[in-house]
Amino acid sequence: MKRTGILGLGKYLPANILTNADLERMVNTSDEWITTRTGIKQRRIAADNEATSDMAVKAAKSALKSAGLEPKDIDLIIVATITPDMFFPSTACLLQHKLGAGRVAAFDISVACSGYVYGLTIADQFIKSGFCKHALVVSAEKLSGVTDWEDRSTCVLFGDGAGAAVLGQVETGGILGAALGADGSKGDLLQLPAGGSRMPASIKTVENKLHTIKMEGNVLFKHAVKIMADAALAVTEPLGLKGDDIDIIIPHQANIRILNALAKRMGVNPEEKVYLNIEKYGNMSAASSAVALTEAVEEGRIKKGDIILMDAFGGGLTWGALVIEW
Ligand code: UT7
Numbered sequence: 001m002k003r004t005g006i007l008g009l010g011k012y013l014p015a016n017i018l019t020n021a022d023l024e025r026m027v028n029t030s031d032e033w034i035t036t037r038t039g040i041k042q043r044r045i046a047a048d049n050e051a052t053s054d055m056a057v058k059a060a061k062s063a064l065k066s067a068g069l070e071p072k073d074i075d076l077i078i079v080a081t082i083t084p085d086m087f088f089p090s091t092a093c094l095l096q097h098k099l100g101a102g103r104v105a106a107f108d109i110s111v112a113c114s115g116y117v118y119g120l121t122i123a124d125q126f127i128k129s130g131f132c133k134h135a136l137v138v139s140a141e142k143l144s145g146v147t148d149w150e151d152r153s154t155c156v157l158f159g160d161g162a163g164a165a166v167l168g169q170v171e172t173g174g175i176l177g178a179a180l181g182a183d184g185s186k187g188d189l190l191q192l193p194a195g196g197s198r199m200p201a202s203i204k205t206v207e208n209k210l211h212t213i214k215m216e217g218n219v220l221f222k223h224a225v226k227i228m229a230d231a232a233l234a235v236t237e238p239l240g241l242k243g244d245d246i247d248i249i250i251p252h253q254a255n256i257r258i259l260n261a262l263a264k265r266m267g268v269n270p271e272e273k274v275y276l277n278i279e280k281y282g283n284m285s286a287a288s289s290a291v292a293l294t295e296a297v298e299e300g301r302i303k304k305g306d307i308i309l310m311d312a313f314g315g316g317l318t319w320g321a322l323v324i325e326w
Contacts, residue, residue, distance in 0.1 A: 003174030004124040006324065007134070008067025008166040009294040012058035013281065014046040020156070027152040034156045039256025043159030043282035045144045051085045053094040055162035056140035059290075060099055063164035069134060071099045074166070076126055076135040077106035080115025080286040082192070082315070083142045084108055095138060105132070112190070113252045113314025114180075115139050115286025116163065116293075117322050120310070121178040123167045138164040139286035146192055148212035157254075158213070159282035163290020173305070173325035179234035180320045186223065189216045190315035224258045224313045229265040231321035232311050239323060243267040245307055250296055252312035253278035253288040262311070275301060285314065302326050 019042045020031035034040055046055060056079060064071060077099075079092040092106035111118040116139040123135035140162035149155050194210035195201050205211060228251065236246070243266045251259055256278055263270035275296045277288075284291065289312050296302050303326065310322040 001128060002169045002171070003176070004127045004167050005170030005174035006165050007168045007170075008063045008065070008069065009297055010059045010062025010064070010066060010164045011162065011291045011294040012055045012062065013161045013291070014044045014050060014055065016045045016047065017042050018045050023156050026149060027155060029152045029156055037255075037257070038157060039276070039278045040156065040282045041279045044161055046142045046160040050142070052081055052083050052140045052142045052162075053085050053091050053098060055142070055160065056091060056095045056138045056164070057098040059140065059162035059164035060095060060136055060138050063136065063166050067166040069166060071101040074101050074134050074136045075104045076123065076132040077101060077104060078119045078122060078135065078137045079108045080111060080119040080137070080139040081108060081141055082110055082112050082115075082285055083146055091140065101136075111286070111314070111318045112316055113254065113283070113285045113288065114312040114316070114318040114320040116290040117178070117310050117312045117320030118180060118318070119286075120165065120167065120175070120322055121180055121320065124175045124178065127167060127169060134166060134168045136164065136166055138162060139290040141285045141287045143213070143283075143285060146212050148209050151212070153217060154213050154215055157283050159284050161281055161284045161287045161291055163287050163294050165290065165293070176323040176325055177235050177239050178320065178322045179231055181231065181318070183317045186317045187315070189220050189223070189317070190214075221255065221258060223317065224254060225261040225265070227317070227319045228258070228262050228311050228313045231313070231319045232262070232266060232309060235321040235323050236309065241307065241323065246273060246309045247306040248296060248302060249274045249309045249311060250289055250293045251275070251310070252314065253281070253292060254283045254313070
């Protein structure tokens with residue numbers, strides 16, 4: 001059976017930059033705390049009139065261009081987001097229309113920060129089964145719209161952006177394996193409580209800021225390190241790959257300390273093998289690893305034949321790891 005590979009990558013980052021110095025003027029924090037505790041220096045913030053699908057369409061167009069394909073060539077659209085334009089229609093349907101793609105299957109997945117790895121894995125299955133030829137996977141988030149800008153424990157962390165991939169059959173390389181998982185028993189560690197059927201929007205939910213991200217950061221931190229390391233093993237071991245065989249790790253970018261700890265557990269040098277963009281963009285949930293993969297390729301950090309490990313962890317809890325031969 002032929003493998004699925006990435007035919008093109010794209011990204012979009014809003015122009016507006018929010019620096020740690022800006023945040024020092026908004027909440028009781030410091031550049032020193034944010035930098036040493038997280039690795040973040042700045043993040044991008046979407047314009048008021050810029051929704052998730054607006055960012056998604058720009059990333060998608062750039063991925064299509066790099067794949068040398070047209071919107072009409074796509075026969076499956078998956079959008080990974082926890083900040084859709086609205087509950088429904090899905091952002092994938094909005095994207096299909098804005099892109100001018102055909103009347104092909106389009107749906108959103110809600111997997112928080114693991115969304116890109118889940119999306120690529122789902123697309124791989126659809127392509128391998130023969131259901132579709134070219135799949136478009138877009139991870140797009142406008143986290144600034146669900147951030148409590150008075151809560152210093154969360155508002156310094158997040159940013160907005162989008163990344164996209166076009167997938168199809170390849171003759172060489174491609175996706176070698178994937179491992180996905182979830183643990184719903186720990187869902188309360190990272191959530192947006194109101195606005196759904198459990199707690200519909202009301203004046204009270206707005207007054208109590210229940211439409212913004214609530215996170216138990218330090219508990220999550222400990223889970224993140226172990227779960228990302230376990231996910232990496234779950235995908236690499238069956239393939240017979242060891243830390244040394246991995247040329248580059250493209251992880252979800254939640255915290256530089258998590259990624260250093262992950263590298264240590266995997267026995268690899270973080271500076272050499274772990275791709276980082278957290279300094280520039282903060283945590284963009286599903287979009288983080290999508291933009292990271294795109295930029296790693298743009299910067300020439302990935303060359304033909306390289307073994308790439310993608311590794312993500314997020315709310316749900318969810319996690320996913322994927323090995324790609326470039
Ligand atoms: O995206 C996927 C899921 N997310 C994650 O995996 C996130 C994982 N968690 C983290 O990255 C880290 O836990 C955080 C960056 C969120 C927090 O870092 P931490 O080292 O775990 O800090 P903490 O929450 O234990 O807080 C330590 C101290 C507290 O003060 P006291 O109680 O020790 O006096 C906080 O109030 O740091 C304080 N603090 C801040 N101080 C300055 C919390 N946020 C800030 C801030 N500026 N922005």
